[in-house]
Amino acid sequence: EPEVTQTPSHQVTQMGQEVILRCVPISNHLYFYWYRQILGQKVEFLVSFYNNEISEKSEIFDDQFSVERPDGSNFTLKIRSTKLEDSAMYFCASSGGPTWGEKLFFGSGTQLSVL
Amino acid sequence: SQQGEEDPQALSIQEGENATMNCSYKTSINNLQWYRQNSGRGLVHLILIRSNEREKHSGRLRVTLDTSKKSSSLLITASRAADTASYFCATDALDNNNDMRFGAGTRLTVKP
Numbered sequence: 698e699p700e701v702t703q704t705p706s707h708q709v710t711q712m713g714q715e716v717i718l719r720c721v722p723i724s725n726h727l728y729f730y731w732y733r734q735i736l737g738q739k740v741e742f743l744v745s746f747y748n749n750e751i752s753e754k755s756e757i758f759d760d761q762f763s764v765e766r767p768d769g770s771n772f773t774l775k776i777r778s779t780k781l782e783d784s785a786m787y788f789c790a791s792s793g794g795p796t797w798g799e800k801l802f803f804g805s806g807t808q809l810s811v812l
Numbered sequence: 813s814q815q816g817e818e819d820p821q822a823l824s825i826q827e828g829e830n831a832t833m834n835c836s837y838k839t840s841i842n843n844l845q846w847y848r849q850n851s852g853r854g855l856v857h858l859i860l861i862r863s864n865e866r867e868k869h870s871g872r873l874r875v876t877l878d879t880s881k882k883s884s885s886l887l888i889t890a891s892r893a894a895d896t897a898s899y900f901c902a903t904d905a906l907d908n909n910n911d912m913r914f915g916a917g918t919r920l921t922v923k924p
Contacts, residue, residue, distance in 0.1 A: 800845065803855045
């Protein structure tokens with residue numbers, strides 16, 4: 698079965714450093730998402746992406762965050778200057794559509810630790 | 813912002829018993845979905861129920877939706893130890909571009 702892949706599985710960084718989290722969504726999907734989950738807490742929406750642009754972003758997704766789909770396969774989340782509170786598990790998800798709100802396929806996540 | 817809220821936060825049952833988890837939400841939706849998460853892993857889609865549906869079954873799962881009460885329930889029948897996981901409901905909302913928003917989940921423990 699096709700799956701969403703995320704790399705790396707773990708990322709440790711120093712506060713203030715830039716990180717890029719990478720995702721390869723399912724190949725024929727059209728809608729892409731980033732969520733994050735602080736340990737044991739709720740899964741928080743960060744951003745959705747469709748047709749090469751951000752569709753919606755949450756209040757968490759401030760100017761330090763950006764997303765990009767540089768080619769036909771990768772979908773990246775960049776955090777420009779990491780803060781301690783950015784430590785979380787970051788999940789990429791994709792969905793085939795044809796409308797919003799369809800079943801999401803999640804990757805296994807990248808555990809980001811900011812020291 | 814729109815999101816589901818699960819209840820209870822944690823549930824512990826014996827193998828073979830049924831587990832019922834509830835979800836409430838605030839605004840009108842197109843659909844409601846339930847996901848499962850094993851510890852430290854990604855979420856896996858279980859079942860989707862649309863706003864014009866009242867009940868849906870998939871194997872040992874039964875989901876109900878009451879749009880008048882803005883609530884849903886997930887019933888797992890004849891639970892197994894392998895059902896131990898966190899269960900999340902997710903809702904889209906007609907006023908937030910239909911992105912799926914999740915609650916805090918119910919942590920289910922099934923004791924063998």
